[in-house]
Amino acid sequence: MKAPLLATTALGLGAITATATQEPEVQVIGQKVAGQVHILVGQGGNIGIMSGEDGVLMIDTQFAPLEEKIRGAIAEITQDVPSYVVNTHWHGDHVGGNAGFGKDGLIVAHQNVRARMKSGGGRGAPAAPEALPDLTYDDGMTIHYNGEAVHLVHLPTGHTDGDTIVFFTGSKVVHMGDLMFNDRFPFIDLDSGGSVSGYLRALKSAYAQIGADMKVIPGHGDLGTREDIAKIIRMIEASIEVVEARMAQGMSAQEIVDAGMPEEYASWSWGFIPTDRWLSTLYRGLTEEKRAQEQSR
Numbered sequence: 001m002k003a004p005l006l007a008t009t010a011l012g013l014g015a016i017t018a019t020a021t022q023e024p025e026v027q028v029i030g031q032k033v034a035g036q037v038h039i040l041v042g043q044g045g046n047i048g049i050m051s052g053e054d055g056v057l058m059i060d061t062q063f064a065p066l067e068e069k070i071r072g073a074i075a076e077i078t079q080d081v082p083s084y085v086v087n088t089h090w091h092g093d094h095v096g097g098n099a100g101f102g103k104d105g106l107i108v109a110h111q112n113v114r115a116r117m118k119s120g121g122g123r124g125a126p127a128a129p130e131a132l133p134d135l136t137y138d139d140g141m142t143i144h145y146n147g148e149a150v151h152l153v154h155l156p157t158g159h160t161d162g163d164t165i166v167f168f169t170g171s172k173v174v175h176m177g178d179l180m181f182n183d184r185f186p187f188i189d190l191d192s193g194g195s196v197s198g199y200l201r202a203l204k205s206a207y208a209q210i211g212a213d214m215k216v217i218p219g220h221g222d223l224g225t226r227e228d229i230a231k232i233i234r235m236i237e238a239s240i241e242v243v244e245a246r247m248a249q250g251m252s253a254q255e256i257v258d259a260g261m262p263e264e265y266a267s268w269s270w271g272f273i274p275t276d277r278w279l280s281t282l283y284r285g286l287t288e289e290k291r292a293q294e295q296s297r
């Protein structure tokens with residue numbers, strides 16, 4: 001299950017579909033999480049499916065060429081098609097199928113998701129109008145559906161500036177979007193309003209809201225629990241400490257990257273965010289934050 005995710009997230013982001021169409025062997029596989037919620041693992045961000053008496057609510061849409069396979073996986077759970085499509089953020093491996101699923105469902109997302117998709121976010125062509133969110137919010141929204149409250153909670157400046165995590169209060173499941181890469185270094189998209197300290201803050205805020213008995217769907221990686229989030233928090237705190245100590249010693253960006261991470265974090269390195277990319281993201285992010293603080297003084 002891990003290998004295809006590695007390959008796929010690498011094309012995540014802006015440049016979407018090209019590789020997806022060239023990989024006909026991609027399979028979309030569903031698995032029950034808890035209560036009324038399933039996860040679909042294919043290529044790109046993990047999809048959440050809530051299915052009940054009212055119908056289907058879907059979280060994220062992976063890539064357009066996978067639409068039929070995704071529909072096939074949903075059909076194994078229910079006869080219904082999604083009436084709501086929630087986007088956790090604007091990256092192409094999470095919204096690529098929006099136009100297709102938006103034909104039957106109302107697309108719901110944070111307002112910055114719509115704004116970045118509409119403009120292209122500085123990374124290519126604007127999204128087609130039919131792929132854009134229909135309903136947007138600022139801080140959050142609750143959808144009362146299938147007998148439970150589905151809370152969409154916006155956490156500012158983390159992975160991007162339009163991140164949402166989704167709580168299924170009855171099923172006791174949360175979908176973290178890309179505020180969670182389970183067991184691997186996270187991607188922090190500094191060019192889409194993400195931030196290093198914001199990402200850490202968002203994780204702590206999420207952790208405080210997630211019950212010990214809840215199942216956690218990460219944007220990438222295997223299903224987890226609150227404890228996996230605690231582990232990520234510790235890893236990021238340790239990483240920031242490493243980079244800040246090196247900065248305080250006057251090491252250059254290149255020297256900081258070349259010095260690597262302590263051996264105990266080797267297993268977090270992966271295809272899309274290897275150790276050197278993680279360290280350079282931390283260096284750039286922390287440097288920019290410091291500069292902004294100095295300017296505001």
Ligand SMILES: [Zn+2]
Binds near residue numbers: 012089
């Ligand atoms: Zn993402």
